[in-house]
Amino acid sequence: MNYRMNKQVSITVIRRIPKYYRHLTELLEKGVNRISSQELSNLIGFTASQIRQDLNNFGGFGQQGYGYNVEELRDELGKILGLDREYNAVISGAGNLGHAISNYKGFKEAGFNIVGVFDKDPENPRHSNIEKLDVKPIEELESFIKKHNVEIGIITISKKYAQEIADIYVKAGIKGIWNFAPVDLKLPKNVKLEDVRLSESLYTLTYFIQETVE
Amino acid sequence: MNYRMNKQVSITVIRRIPKYYRHLTELLEKGVNRISSQELSNLIGFTASQIRQDLNNFGGFGQQGYGYNVEELRDELGKILGLDREYNAVISGAGNLGHAISNYKGFKEAGFNIVGVFDKDPENPRHSNIEKLDVKPIEELESFIKKHNVEIGIITISKKYAQEIADIYVKAGIKGIWNFAPVDLKLPKNVKLEDVRLSESLYTLTYFIQETVE
DNA sequence: TAGATTGTTAATCGATTAACAATC
DNA sequence: TAGATTGTTAATCGATTAACAATC
Numbered sequence: 001m002n003y004r005m006n007k008q009v010s011i012t013v014i015r016r017i018p019k020y021y022r023h024l025t026e027l028l029e030k031g032v033n034r035i036s037s038q039e040l041s042n043l044i045g046f047t048a049s050q051i052r053q054d055l056n057n058f059g060g061f062g063q064q065g066y067g068y069n070v071e072e073l074r075d076e077l078g079k080i081l082g083l084d085r086e087y088n089a090v091i092s093g094a095g096n097l098g099h100a101i102s103n104y105k106g107f108k109e110a111g112f113n114i115v116g117v118f119d120k121d122p123e124n125p126r127h128s129n130i131e132k133l134d135v136k137p138i139e140e141l142e143s144f145i146k147k148h149n150v151e152i153g154i155i156t157i158s159k160k161y162a163q164e165i166a167d168i169y170v171k172a173g174i175k176g177i178w179n180f181a182p183v184d185l186k187l188p189k190n191v192k193l194e195d196v197r198l199s200e201s202l203y204t205l206t207y208f209i210q211e212t213v214e
Numbered sequence: 215m216n217y218r219m220n221k222q223v224s225i226t227v228i229r230r231i232p233k234y235y236r237h238l239t240e241l242l243e244k245g246v247n248r249i250s251s252q253e254l255s256n257l258i259g260f261t262a263s264q265i266r267q268d269l270n271n272f273g274g275f276g277q278q279g280y281g282y283n284v285e286e287l288r289d290e291l292g293k294i295l296g297l298d299r300e301y302n303a304v305i306s307g308a309g310n311l312g313h314a315i316s317n318y319k320g321f322k323e324a325g326f327n328i329v330g331v332f333d334k335d336p337e338n339p340r341h342s343n344i345e346k347l348d349v350k351p352i353e354e355l356e357s358f359i360k361k362h363n364v365e366i367g368i369i370t371i372s373k374k375y376a377q378e379i380a381d382i383y384v385k386a387g388i389k390g391i392w393n394f395a396p397v398d399l400k401l402p403k404n405v406k407l408e409d410v411r412l413s414e415s416l417y418t419l420t421y422f423i424q425e426t427v428e
Numbered sequence: 429t430a431g432a433t434t435g436t437t438a439a440t441c442g443a444t445t446a447a448c449a450a451t452c
Numbered sequence: 453t454a455g456a457t458t459g460t461t462a463a464t465c466g467a468t469t470a471a472c473a474a475t476c
Contacts, residue, residue, distance in 0.1 A: 010467080013467090018414035037434075049470065052433095052435065055435095056435060056436075060434080062433075062434050064433050065431070065476045067434080082417075082420035083417065096310055096311075096317055097311075097318075099313075100309065100310030100313070101412075104311075106396075107416070110416075110417075151423065152420075152423070182320075192419060194416070194418055196412065197232070197233075201392070201408055201410050202321070202408070203296075204228060205366070205408035209390040209406050224443080261445065266457090267444075267459090267460085269458095270458090270459060276457075277457085278452045278457055278458040279452045279457050280452065280456080281458080
């Protein structure tokens with residue numbers, strides 16, 4: 001571990017790290033190898049001061065008079081986010097959303113392997129095979145997770161079954177759940193939860209749309 | 215307009231409103247017709263104090279000694295979010311994610327009508343028809359928006375074409391863009407933008423997964 | 429060395445929580 | 453009326469910005 005990690009870093013800061021990571025990755029692809037907090041600020045839109053504060057939660061990645069080395073900083077942030085290794089993941093819910101995540105190349109490239117897709121009704125033709133993965137019945141989920149060293153459980157199944165799936169994930173010893181169902185899952189605190197709230201995002205948009213009109 | 219609206223309400227508050235809205239909708243379905251800030255607190259997890267502060271940004275929806283009327287509060291928050299009317303929306307990008315959004319019943323029920331789906335390559339069998347909607351070529355997008363009173367443009371197309379689509383949306387007079395592509399769209403400020411950053415969400419999860427291990 | 433830019437402390441700003449008077 | 457619970461002000465806490473000494 002290369003970076004410093006004293007006091008608990010606030011969730012507000014953590015949620016900005018992936019944004020830095022994405023921009024640094026793009027800079028790297030463009031062949032930029034050095035950047036100052038001010039230049040990053042122009043790019044991302046956070047203040048230079050905030051950027052320096054954020055990064056200093058984890059250590060002094062920069063160099064006075066020079067700035068930051070793009071590749072080094074990107075790699076360090078990648079390590080902080082845990083992106084320096086691969087993860088096996090399963091999806092429960094073989095609808096369109098499950099398909100979308102399973103087929104998305106970007107996740108594979110980032111080191112996320114979708115090793116299994118499960119559904120209540122695997123024979124439904126609408127849930128037909130995803131790429132080269134068979135859709136398996138939920139009954140096999142728990143043993144599959146244990147056998148294949150699965151750390152991440154994705155929930156794209158309907159709201160109705162989400163907690164049931166989460167319970168299986170927990171029982172099988174999964175480490176984190178990425179949940180797309182609009183329910184508040186109850187989990188033991190050693191299992192991490194990240195919710196994607198699509199409706200909430202959409203409703204925020206309509207709020208601002210009408211704001212203009214008034 | 216029934217609710218008060220003085221000073222600009224902060225984005226932090228706004229992003230909590232859909233959460234209240236969802237819980238109140240569920241309470242209503244369960245037949246609960248009255249709730250106190252303390253009971254809401256137990257349900258949602260925000261403090262009772264914060265709930266009262268949040269709601270009072272928009273007006274006094276409660277009654278001392280009684281609490282809040284569930285249906286009335288839900289409806290008021292719905293109005294605040296602009297959910298008291300329908301919206302026509304189009305999707306650009308007929309991949310799995312486009313399909314997922316287009317087929318999701320919840321959006322239809324909430325008043326969002328997907329009136330058109332567009333793609334660079336509408337003949338691609340993988341982009342085959344979505345429910346009963348033909349997938350149309352991008353060339354028809356601008357005129358379609360103008361003709362069908364479309365207010366919301368959804369972007370589920372690849373990163374590469376996202377800005378191009380956004381430009382067409384803007385030119386056609388769309389009011390808001392719901393963007394799933396991992397790019398920073400450049401838009402005039404009268405067009406509202408809401409980004410869904412799936413990767414950023416996933417990377418936050420891996421951060422917390424490894425946190426436990428260390 | 430001189431110039432640039434970080435790392436970090438201090439100041440400010442905003443958001444959350446606590447407390448309680450108002451009132452149903 | 454007495455009890456409950458809001459609406460709202462004041463206190464606290466945390467996050468952002470400003471400023472500048474350290475240093476490459």
